Amino acid sequence: MALLPFALAVWQWQRGESRSALLSAYEAAATLPAVPLVSLGPHAVPDGRPVALMGRPAGAPLWLDNSLQAGRPGVRLWQPWLLPDGTAVVVDRGWLPAQDATQRLPPLTGPLEGQWVPLPQRFLLDGARRAAEGQIDALDAQALAERLGRPLRPGLVVLTTAVRPLVPSPVRPPFDPARHYGYAVQWLLMGLALTVAAFIFWRRSADEC
Structure with missing residues (x-):
């Protein structure tokens, strides 16, 4: 569960890159x-x-x-x-x-x-x-x-x-690549928070054992 937001962050970043390339090609045309x-x-x-x-x-x-x-x-x-x-x-x-x-x-x-x-x-x-x-x-x-x-x-x-x-x-x-980059940062921060929470939970579980 802690790793899922990182995968979503990569996906959103790739979407932003793809949209940026399309927009650049459109503006060049x-x-x-x-x-x-x-x-x-x-x-x-x-x-x-x-x-x-x-x-x-x-x-x-x-x-x-x-x-x-x-x-x-x-x-x-x-x-x-x-x-x-x-x-x-x-x-x-x-x-x-x-x-x-x-x-x-x-x-x-x-x-x-x-x-x-x-x-x-x-x-x-x-x-x-x-x-x-x-x-x-x-x-x-x-x-x-x-x-x-x-x-x-x-x-x-x-x-x-x-x-x-x-x-x-x-x-x-009508699309804006910046939105996908923003989503990627949000998922990355959520992944980091979940990773820290998972580490704390693991440490507490280990201490109790």
């Missing part, structure tokens, strides 16, 4: 020059690099609900976008405070530029709406691909600039 998204291939992994888009919007936008920004509740406006190579992608136009989500916004026109990032991963409660249209809590990518009649690329293009009143959505990965 963000400094690359923009390339056309179609040049990356239909299954390109979203890695944070800048990309350029040609094409046109496809149908009505989606509103990602329960999206916090700087601690404020709001929504993110997502627009399905058809690319010249026959694939489709979701474009994040920006964020709006919850009370402004009913505003009419101008249509999106190309060419566009943004960052190629993973879709947000969310823990959904019962009753959450995973769908491909309207106001959603998470995107049903398969349903959206079926609605568009085209293959959907596995990521999100977050636009670099947003048309007011929209605010650019965050592109930095």
Whole structure:
């Protein structure tokens, strides 16, 4: 039991190292020059690099609900976008405070530029709406691909600039490696405390014998 916290400390430290490496790779990719998204291939992994888009919007936008920004509740406006190579992608136009989500916004026109990032991963409660249209809590990518009649690329293009009143959505990965390092230190201290307690208990048991 005294050794278990040390194992957990090592595990958390390794997670912190892994997250730090991912974040460094993401930040390095963000400094690359923009390339056309179609040049990356239909299954390109979203890695944070800048990309350029040609094409046109496809149908009505989606509103990602329960999206916090700087601690404020709001929504993110997502627009399905058809690319010249026959694939489709979701474009994040920006964020709006919850009370402004009913505003009419101008249509999106190309060419566009943004960052190629993973879709947000969310823990959904019962009753959450995973769908491909309207106001959603998470995107049903398969349903959206079926609605568009085209293959959907596995990521999100977050636009670099947003048309007011929209605010650019965050592109930095939501995880923080420092949290894992902090957990590692906590487990290490707990392991040390348990080790000292176990040693004292052993000494007392030996003296009684």
